Amino acid sequence: MNRWAALLAAGAVASASASTSGAAGPVPVGSPAVAGYQPVGVDEQGLWGEMAEAERALKVSKLLVRDEELTSYLRKVLCRVASADACQTVRILIVRDPQFNAGMTPNGMLLINSGLLLRVRSEAELAAILGHELSHFERRHSLARLKAARSATGWAAFLGAAGAGPLGLALIGNFFSFSQEQEREADLDGLKGMRAAGYRSRSAGDIWANLRAEMDATAAARNVRSRKDKRGMFDTHPATAERLAYLRSSTVDDPEGEAGEAAFRAAISPLWPMLIDDQVKLNDFGGSEYLLAGLATSGWTGPLLYARGELYRYRGQAGDFEKAAGFYREAIAKPDAPAGAWRGLGLALARTGDGAAAKASIDEYLKRNPQASDKAMLAMISGGSQ
C-alpha cells in the first residue's frame, strides 16, 4: 500500500471503529489491587486471562531469580509505599536481565530486572520505582492503552512500541508500553507513596541523573555521542532530562526523608557477584566502569576488583591484560577474594606471555575450585598439569 492509500485506509479505520466502540460492556472502577478482585468486562478479562497464562510460564522460568530473602525485602519496601491491599495482591518477580528495567502487567505482576538492582543505590530509589509500577496497575494503564490502541489514532504507536519483553515474550512487551502521560502520572504517584512512607523523595530524580551519567560513560568509552537525550519515534517514555526536571521540581520543597542506602546495600550485596558478572559481559566497558566505581565508593572489595579485572580482560585491548592482572592481584590481596580471581589472573598472564606464572595461578584456582566446569580447558592452558 502506498502512502496516500494508507492514509485513506486510516480514515476508514476511524469511522469503522467509531461504530464498534462502546461494545465492550461494563467498565471497571476502583483499584484492581484489592484481594479477590475479579476483572470486569471483556477487555480486562481478556488481558488478565492472557497475563495469567504468561505468569504461569514465567513462574517456572529459569530466568527468574528465586531468592526468597531478596524478594521479601522488595515486598517490604513495596508495602511501605502501597496500601495494605496492594501490598498483598501484587506479585514481585525478579528477572535475570542485566538491562535497567521494571514493568507491571495488567493483572498485577511486578517484574524487576536484576540489572535495575545493580543500578539503584538506595531503598528510597527502589521505593520510587516500585511505587511507579504500582501506579500503572492501580490506574489500569494497560487497559487504557489497549483501548487507545484500538482507536484510529493510537494503534500505530501501539504496534510500533510493541517490542519483545525481557523474556522475549512479545506479548508482555505489548502491555509494557505506556504513554508518556501515563509514565508521568506514575512518577508523581510514586512520589506520593514515598512521601507518605517517609522516604527521601529527591532520590526519585537521582535514578535518572545516574542513568544519564552512565549513558555518558558508555558513550565516552565507545567514542560516540551519548544517547541520554535520544528518543526514538515510538519511544513512549518521557526523555530522561524531562523526567529528571519534573521529579526535581516536584520534590524541591520536600523534607529530606530516609534514603536507606545501607539497608539497600545489605539486602542486595549477596546478589552482587551475579549482577556484576552479567553486567561485565554486556560489552559496555564505559558503563560497567561507571557502575563499578559507584559500587566502590566505600572501598574496592575483592569481588569488585575481580569484576574490574574481568572487564579489562574481556576487552583485551593493548595493555588491558597487564591492567587486568593488576586488578586480580589486588583482589587476591583482599580477604574476600573470589576464587575466580586466580583463574582470571592465570588467563591474563597467559595472554601476556608469562606461562610459568599463568600455570601457577590456574593451578591455585583449580585447587580452590576443584569442581570448576572449565577444568579440562584450564588444565590444557596451564600446560596439562593435573
Add this chain to the structure above:
Amino acid sequence: MAVPGLAQEKAAVKPGFSMPTGKPVRILVFRPDVKVGSQSAGGVVTPNAEWTANARKNLADALVAAKPGGASEVVFMTDLEGENATLLNEYRSLFKGVATTVLQHRLFKGDRLPTKVTGFEYTLGPGVAKLGELGGGDYGLFVVTNDAYGDSGRKALQIFGLLMAGATGFGGMVSSGVHAGYAGLIDLKTGDLVWLNADLKMGGDVREIDGASKRVSQLLEEFPGGTSGGVHFLPTTK
C-alpha cells in the same frame, strides 16, 4: 484449505517413521498454547478470556477423541511443580524454537538451509525422556493455536481494502483475522521430532465444539499412521 502462495509444505514426517503397531501407544499432550481474541480494524488484537477458555476445553476434548495415529490413549500432562515444572517449561521453549526453525527453514521451500534440504533430523535430545516418565507416555504432543476474529470494524476495513485495490491498484491485502496453528510429535525416548504440521490459515471456529473438532483434524493432518513410514517424504528438489 488453500495453501498460501508461498511454496510451503504443510507437514513433514521423519523419514522411515511410523507409529508402532501391535502394542498400545500412549500420547502425552502438553498443555496446549491457546490464544483467542478479536482483531480491531487497525489490527490490534484484544485477548478474549471466555473464548480462550472455551477453545481450550473444546480443543482438549477433540484431541482426546481424535486418538491420533491410532493411539490407544491420549492423556494430558498433569500440573507439575518445582524443578519438574521448570524442566517442562524449558522443553516447551525448546520445542517452539525447533518448530520455528522447521517452519522457516524446512517447510518453506524458499528459505531452506542447504543442510536441511532433505531428511528431517530435529531433536529435543534424550533428556526429554524425563517428561515421558513424569506424564506416562510414549510420544509427546505439543499444540499451539492462535486465533483472532475480526470485529465489524476489521471487516469494514477488509472490504475497503478490496475496493481500494479495485479502484487504484493499491490497497487490498487486509487479512481477516488470525487463524494459525501448529502441532508437533516428539518421541519421548529419543527426543526426536517425528512429525510437524503447521498452517497459517486454519479453519474451524475453536470457540465452538464442532469447529474445534474440525480444527483438531486439520492440526493432525498427515499425522503418521501405524503402517509404513516414509510415505510423507518431502520432495528433494530445491
